[in-house]
Amino acid sequence: MKGYQEYFLRKLGWFLITFVFAFLLNFILPRMMPGDPVAVITQRVTQGMTSQTGVAKIYQEYSELFGTNKPMLEQFFLYVKNVSQGNFGISFSQYPRPVAEIIKSSIWWTVCLQFPAIIVGWLIGNTLGALAAYLKGGFDKVIMPVSIFVSNFPAFGMAIIMVVIFATTLKWFPISGGYGFDQIPNMSWTFVWSVIVHYQLPFWSIVLISIGGQAIGMRSMSIYELNADYVKYSRFLGINDRKIVGYVFRNAMLPQVTGLALSIGTMVGGALVAEIIFSYPGLGNTILKAVVGQDYPLISGVTLIITLMVLSANFIIEIIYGIIDPRIKATQAD
Amino acid sequence: MKNMLQQIFRSSKFLIGFTIFMTMLLTVIIYPLIVKDEPLAIIGQGTFFEPGIYVNVFDSINSTHYTLSLNDAAARRIASKLGDQERLDMKDWLLAFGIPENEIDIHDNTKLMELWVNNYDSKLALGMTSAKRNYYARLDKSLKGILGTEGVIIAIKNTETGLLEETNSIVQTDYVNIGQVSSIRILPLGTDNFGRDILTELVSATRTSLQIGFVAGIIATLIGLTLGLFAGYIGGLVDDVIMFITNLFTVIPGFVLLILISFSIGQEQRGAITVAVVIGFTSWVWTARAVRSQVVSLRNRDHVNLSKLSGHSIVHIILADILPYIASYVIMALILQISSGILAEAGLSILGLGPKTTEVPTLGLMMNWAMIYSAHVTGKWWAYIPVLVTIAMVSFSMNLMNTGLDQVFNPALRD
């Protein structure tokens, strides 16, 4: 057990370091904007505003929030203090809603959409990849090119195709949104049903995107493992093929888990863009709105939250990996 | 070297990818030599003109008319006017009127029209709302119009008297030879929401996107290669530091940085090349990792040790004894970087963080415009399908080349 503890602590330490670093980047990058960031922001926000006092007020508000009149170090601690209290400032584009509130209303849509979809896609992709490696022949010849094609297809492209086929042409599912436009969020059956119906297209397009890459990865890992020496040796000891296939796929799957940890950031990025195609009420659309509205505090808040989400997912996968790969416990034991 | 090239070109995957890619590259180079239009010139007054051949009506009236007696001309005219919805509506009326369902074939134009003309009576209410009745009256009128055999008179207004003077008349059997009409514009992919020729725009966008991909890919590969070489070859503290940074950027999602940086740069400063540079600077991580692990496995090979003993400099050893061995690997990484750079630009553009819009189109911007104008909901497929296909083809062809190369360099993956 000591080996696992050590592994856990190392991963936890790493998680904290990366988070601090991401946090720093989130702080520094906007401050590297040419000129006075607050002036730039104020100018962007106040385009079209005629009231000079209004402009001055906004300028003052953000100077205070960012603390641009203070030294860098003090600014940083102010930022830390604000963020740790969940205070990301006030949104420009949806004034006077606080950024935290906007994020709170959209984050669960994203979490509930993306993580299940990525996991389902990972499972299906790995199964297909393993089958392609094991069955070879016709199955492989169909699955592989399709997987290569699909995995190179941009996430938003898949989303658009799903919309065109299943929403505008076949009219099986609604075109956009997270629930019917005539619904008010509540716990009634009609609302839940509406959410479920709206969930399908975004969900399956993210699943489809994730499948391809996973299938390719699993196939090569499985082929590598199928040719491993232990397969031949186990066969010559009379162990039956089913058991050997079990060995192979378990071993091939382990690097796939690490692979998922490493690529989850990219996958979430693609899925966020896909959300936009469906006008899903998640973080993807929040980013779009923030960009369109030149809403600096919102962008900053959303990117920090997404980073935190991805880092946590990554951390959780690493922790699970430590449990399922027996070598982790063994190698660090003494 | 020659042998390796031969082997590479014998790989069917590589060959297919290479052919697709070269075809696109050549199109992008040759097309602007033939069609010299500005890619962003607005030619259509209106949005989303369908793909097709646009013939100038004024010119065709003034061209020589030829009389052709074609039997199916009338039927075609009817067919083009009768949409699926109209057919169904006609059937509904006929059913309400009392025609048995098995006698109505909505796919047989002549029969359907015959039934309609023989039975329709605008005075019959048949229990319909007045709106519905008005609709049928209008439908009937337009159908009768198609069936008419009258010609059309072309008249111009006399500027002095204000009277119309007939100059020409057109009958239903009049034809013009398209070759004699002086102004024709072929829009193979129609126009976009701003009324721009999509094909010209697409070719230009593909070129820009490829440029973005190349710049981003080369920057990412150079950074990744340099860091990977130093980390792998020098090892020790240098390795630790570089790997620490690399690991950091592996878990911190690249697109978050991309969004933050692009947003910080601001709309005005974002040219295509700036976007490419930003993409390049946020996507070197994988190359660095891959190169490092290759170099680590090479570091203690005999020929490298020999070179060290001969007193060659680090630069010399890296260039002469290590680089050639990882060249194939680096090329594969570069190909992947290029294709993911193109996808990254597209994603950014959809978020509204793409290059400045007034200069050049990119594939991502075209996608962005089509989405903003809901082309995918309104069925204007020509505005986004060709863009999607292009993006997919670029990415697919490059990955196919890569898979082909992979199979040549890693024979274990072959079967």
Added chain:
Amino acid sequence: MSNVMLEVRELTTKYVTRFGEDIYAVDHVSLKVEEGKTLGIAGESGCGKSTLALSLMGYYFAPLHYTSGEIIIDGRNISGMNPNDVRKSILGKEIAYIPQAAMNALNPTRKIIHFIEDVIKEHELYITKKDIYDRARKLFETLGLSADVLQKYPVELSGGMKQRTVIAISVLLLPKVLIADEPSSALDVTSQKMVIKMLRKLMETGLISSLIFITHELPLLYNVADDIMVMYAGQIVEHGNAKQTVFDPIHPYAKGLMGSIIVPEKGLRDVKLTAIPGVPPNLKNPPSGCRFAERCKYVQPECKTHSINLNEVDGGRAYRCIFSEEKLREAYQNG
């Protein structure tokens, strides 16, 4: 004459490439191993000796395929048997195998004892985990291995330890014949010695009855084997007792092979070191005559057209050459 544990008659097996080409890597090979004896198989890499080792198991999977011939283990012909029966009743129990790269021969994510359970349960349906453990522990201790190894994962073992563990697992079911394919070539000298000692011990304690030892290291072979077979391009080119084959080879290839290695044995130390020029033929299209003809110093025109049989000579020796033994010796005398 003692009991013949393994007899192979005219065994031919082939590889089928992904382009559908046949490569006959083992071509009409016959051999006999008696109880208590060790047969050594020698040859350059790519001569088919590892393929022969795989083929002797009587259990084939792609890309290796059985073509013809018979394998008789302790009087039981296994060539016509259903593969599933071979797997259950022959593999591990009658004949066992130690792979060339034992470093990776164990499933990295399975504890040694669990792997042993998998192996034994495949052959004995009604056996408890405790019995399996006891049996494994006893065996490991007999062979001088710590029982702690059983609770470990392969990554936790050193190279030499892994190799010895693999050997122990191979003899778990007390097979009559053990085939060891280069069991020591990837190890350091100390580990090599321990492996050889262990193989000897297997024979001495009667855990196995016969051993087939495949290697390209002739000095080792001379120390371990009673008989030696030299293979070239999928065929046996010389066969005889160890001493004669090493010190007094008949076939020009065997002669060349023995000359190409530094053997720190008395009497061989002065032999001039020579390498055989050229490479073995491509077995996709094997030459119709003698397969060694292209590289042979003493080649005659008819070598390339006549198919050459194995000539048996006194002392249980055999060689595959168009010349008579005397003629060859004469040629060697003259250099």
